[in-house]
Structure formats: structure tokens, C-alpha cells
Amino acid sequence: MRFSKTFVKTLRTAPKDETARSASYLIRAGFVHKEMAGVYDFLPFGLKVMENIKNIIREELNAIGAEELQMTALQNPEPWQKSERWDSEKVDIWFKTELSSGGELGLAPTHEEPITNMMRTYIKSYKDLPAYVYQFQTKFRNELRAKSGIMRTREFLMKDLYSFTTDEKTHNTFYHQVENAYKRIYERVGLGDCTYQTFASGGIFSKFSHEFQTIIPVGEDTVYYNKDRSIVLNEEVVIPEVLDEFKVKKEDLESTRAAEVGNIFTLRYKYSEPLDLKFTDSDGEQKTVFMGCYGIGVSRVMGVIAEKFADDKGLVWPESIAPFKYYLVGIGENGVKAAEEIYAKDPDNILFDDRDLRPGEKFADSELIGIPYRIVISDKTLAENKAEITSRKDGKTELIDIDKILDN
């Protein structure tokens, strides 16, 4: 797109209360706009990044046979009362509201209860199982303190997947498929080599759950790992029993800060039992459905990526999720003319900085916004029939034939 056509401008400053570097850059580069603490609008560039992440997640989940649907934000108390999660004393992040016709409602902080309740309509027999469903849905969490920019917010986009199976064995097979899908997702969004599947507390129903943690200095969590990183433990499970089980000693583990970017959880009968989600098995018996849930905070992942790769000049987006692949600048009359020709070849992948600004200002914006490749065309490069291409990631510059500039 042409930069002159978007209303978005880069800003010199971000709100003073933004302590996270990523949040400051995301605001200054025009990806998000802050409504209030923990509540952010997604502007066109930011929405593109979010959609790119969503599409990668969608492809990987569809590939393992999950179906997309969309639940609602407004929540009836009833199913949550059954699972004992309605009471704000017990679950302290509820936003509650009232129907004008009478009755309390909640804004969904997660969706185990309504989805388990809904499945009672569709799951009757073992023939109706397994069922794997997911959604991209806005969650609302009444955090006392919102912080870290879009990494921990009060309103955020989450991908939540739920599995419904006849038994633990079928569950385990799918759980393992999700583990692999998640690994592919983190790989594809650019977090592959700094994200580890960790063991976390399983609560009272399973020995462990799994989290995916990205190593990052500003992470809220601490993880412990052995030398080859084959064992990575969340802090809460670094206790004698667990260390014994993994046959490691605490002194052999190193620790680092990390940010949770996903979790997968064997729920067993935690929700299906109180919400009475049963099926008739092939032997004619009534049994309770075995469940799992699997989350990825999409806007949170975007924040972690922003934080992870940013440098002192601004954001650095991995190519797979960048809003555009190229940032195009023409210098001088001939440079601009040649840039127009390049732009016409692939306008969707190019952010063409056709604004009436000095080249230096454009270069600074291209670095702040973090588009993977900057292309510059000027009389100097045209003399050789070439254009200059600079990688945002490592700053390396090459001169390439104009005809081949979009080939890499």
C-alpha cells in the first residue's frame, strides 16, 4: 500500500506509563492505539500482523482436524455456577454486567463452561466423538494491574481449542498432535528456536500440564532447564518430588526469564462431570466425556514477538507475520518513477513510502515499523540499473538488479 493513503503516522512518543519496549514501539510505529491501561485498538498494520498469526494457527489446527466456531462474550451464570467458577471471590478476573431485563451476566474470561454446555446438544453417542473445536475469541479479564503492553491485557484475542474424546487414550493421541501443531506454529511465527515446551503444574487432575515458554528477559515467569534443554520446568514444579521424577538435581539446572505463549491441558472430567456432558458408549453404558483444552493468546504472541526481536531502532518483524515484506523508498525524480514501477508489481506486499518527507525520515520510519526488507532506488543505484535492499534483521545491504529486486 501507499503510505500516503493510510491515516496512520509514526509518533515521536508513546504514553509515559508504557514500560515495555514492545508496547512503546507498537504505539509509536502505529500498530496499536491505547484506549486505557490493558486495552488496545489494533490499527491497520497491527491488524495485519494479528491476521497473519491467526492464519498460521488456523492452518495448523485445521490440519489436525479441528473445526473453527465462535462462542459469545456474554455469559449466562448457570454453567459457571455448576463448575463453581461464577463466584467472583473464587475467580477474581470476572467482568460482570446486568441485563436490563434483569439478571447478572459475565464477560467470558475463557470458554470451558459454555462450550462444554453447548456440546450436550451435539454429543450423545460414542459415534459423535471425538470432537475438536476452536475459536479466535476476545477474552475479558479484569486484571488488577495490566502491564507489559499487549502481552497482558484486559481485553485480548485468544485462540482456544477444546477436545472431546471417549477416553484418555484417544485424548493422548490428539494431545500429542496439538503439541506438534504448536511447535510448528511457534516455528512459523519466528519463535521456534527460543520457545520450549515446559512442564507446569497440572492442578489436582493431572500430574503436569504443559506450557510453551519463550525465553525473553522481560518475561513474567522463570523457567529452569538442564544443559541440553531436554527438560524445561516452570518454577512452580521445581520441587523435590518432581526433580526426582526427572532424575535431575536443582543445582544442575539453570534458570531464565520467559513469557508463556501457550498452554495445553488435560482437563479429564473437570468440566464434563459437573456440566453433565455424557455419551452412550458402544457397550451401551453412559460415560462422561474426556476433555482437553489448548490456548494461545494471539495478541500476547504478537507482543512477545515484538519484544523479542526489537532493537534500539524499533520493531523487527519475522517475514511470515510482517504486515508487508518490503518498505520501498524512491529518491529523486527518477528514483520515485522507478519505485512506482516496482510498486505496481506487488502492491499488497510493499509499503511504498510516497510521503513528502526527507529520505532520512523515511529510513527512520522503516526501521521503527520493522518491515523485513527496505528497498531504496536513487539516481546512484539506477546508474547501475540496480536497487539497494537492506535486511531489517541484520542491516546487511546489497545492490540487486531492479528486475530481480522482488525475487528474494
Next chain:
Amino acid sequence: MRFSKTFVKTLRTAPKDETARSASYLIRAGFVHKEMAGVYDFLPFGLKVMENIKNIIREELNAIGAEELQMTALQNPEPWQKSERWDSEKVDIWFKTELSSGGELGLAPTHEEPITNMMRTYIKSYKDLPAYVYQFQTKFRNELRAKSGIMRTREFLMKDLYSFTTDEKTHNTFYHQVENAYKRIYERVGLGDCTYQTFASGGIFSKFSHEFQTIIPVGEDTVYYNKDRSIVLNEEVVIPEVLDEFKVKKEDLESTRAAEVGNIFTLRYKYSEPLDLKFTDSDGEQKTVFMGCYGIGVSRVMGVIAEKFADDKGLVWPESIAPFKYYLVGIGENGVKAAEEIYAKDPDNILFDDRDLRPGEKFADSELIGIPYRIVISDKTLAENKAEITSRKDGKTELIDIDKILDN
């Protein structure tokens, strides 16, 4: 997709409180699930229809230079207080909630205030105008009575577009472009020949606003039209002054029930004035930004389409927004084998009913779900190397060569 792979099942009955035919069918056919009055989940088929409608809208709005973004549901009172729309006595459809850290918040019933407020960051000069931005966003409206299924709900998906211009003249040009874009949208979703642009009350700032009304017996509104339907008026403007202006007499107008499927509105300075959205014009003067807003209730449009075309057997989707183009049934061993071959050619566009059910049940489901074309293959059709194709819309059946069955 294979019908055996979705958790969705058609249902024999819908909740008794659903009076709208479309709602009953949408629930029975597995497009939506009712959480409570006026709050519906979108199941996989329903989500596909919604996405198809969204994509048509998106293409038409992008084509007139509008940019997509996404605002938040949670609302700070401040901008709404400035425009005097925060008070629940004045705006009676607010859902309000409380921050655990203190302070009242609202759930956005619309977005004029936050978007006008946000634009103060980006619009400073006449050079920053015009700006045209839109979103697909969940709106929350605390309706005393929710009714008509997904046509009037408490939580719904809306496309809202806002225009910001230096003056009325630029505004009028864009307003006209939106009129045309809306006409193309209704045409493309299948409502073209029963949807009219009507004159509606303009409030205190304009003589008229425009609505788009679809003629439909269960519509909540009444519209009046002249013989050639060149003048279509909402009931509230059928008053002597207006009739004089259009040079028509009331007795020459006919009336009919209609459902509003869109509205476009010249806001002038209604929000930019109280929210102080100003720009420096080319003459150096500070001026107030001229605004317009343009809405389409996406889930409402889906409901109107469902209602409009349904017959006594179920839903009838226009091809452009149907979740699948074909519903495929193989009868007998050879029929199923041949159906598998057809399915493999275009699995995304085919709902292959591979369930272990009698053909009659599959035919009934194909009619209830309303897929545009049903393809049936059996020994009888295979004897002629053909398949039977039946149009859901008019019931017409043809025998077509198997190789060409997906060509129409």
C-alpha cells in the same frame, strides 16, 4: 468437508421461544447455537457464511479506499461523557461493568466516540485528510427484548465505517461512493432485487439519513414507496413537509414491511465538535473535521438472508455466501465410490454426506441446511455415466456427465 467429521448435527426441534422462522432453521440446521435470548454462538457452517459476507463487504470497502482496523469492546466513560451519550438514562442500551482497580467501563454499543477520540492522535493537518476507516466488531446492546433470532441481538457483529474529511463536499463524494459500494454488497450477497435505499430521519443535523431496507414480511419497519420505487421512505418521514419535497401524495404510495440492513449517516460535527477533533487547513486556520458513519449489521444481514429465502423445507443460501456450493450424496457401494472421486476434486466447496444414514435423511438435511446444489450419484445415474444435480432454489433436477458435474 465430510459431514462425518463435523460435530454439528441437524436437530429436530429449536427452542420454543424462537418465533422467527430463520432462527428456528439456523438452529436446527446447525448454523448457530443459542446461549440465551439474543446471544448466539456461530457454529462452523454459520461462521463460514458470516466470513463470506464479511469478505464481500471487505472487498467493496477496500475498493473505495477504506482501511480496516479493530477497536475495543471495553469503553472508557470520558469520550462518551463529552458527547453526552454515557448516561444510561439517555442511551438505554448500555452494558456497564466495573474495573477491579476502580472505575466504571462500558461495552461499546457503537464506536463513534472512541474512533473520533483516537483520530485526534493522527489528524492534525488538512494533509492527513481524508481518512476512511472501518472494522468488523462485536457490538453489545442491552435490548430489553431480544427477538427475531440473529436479526436483533444483544451481542452481534457489525461493520462500521467512519469518514473524516476537511469539508462537506469531499464528504459528499465519499458518501456517494459508499452508497454504490452498499448497493454492490447487497447485490453480491443476494439481496439486490429486494433491497432499497430509503430516506430516513436525519436527526437534528441533516435533513435525511439513508437506510437500506430489505422487503421482507417479518421486517420490523414499514416503508412507503411510489410506483416505480424511485422514492422509498421510512415511515417516520412520511409527513406533509417531506411528501411535498418529493412531490408525492400519501395516497399514491404503497407500504410494505421491511428490515433495515444498513444505514449511512452524515454526522457533520456531531462528534468531532464535542470531542475536539480539529485540523489546520491549508489557509492556516483551525477547523473541525467533517464526519460520516456507515453501518451494516453482518449477523443481522445473515439473518435477513436466511429469513428471506427460506421455504417450508429449510434454508436456501445464495451461492455467494453459502458455506459450501455442493451437497454430495452417494447411494450404494458404487455411488459412494464415485462420490469419493468427485469429493476429492474440490473438498472445500463440497459438503460430502458420508454419514451412515438413509438417503432420505440426507436429502432432508441437504434441504434444511440449504446448500445451493445437491449432487446424487447412484447405480441408476452411473449406468449413464451421469450424476443428478438439484438446485435448492427451484428444485430443478438435471442429469449431467460425471466429469462435468462441478463445472456449472
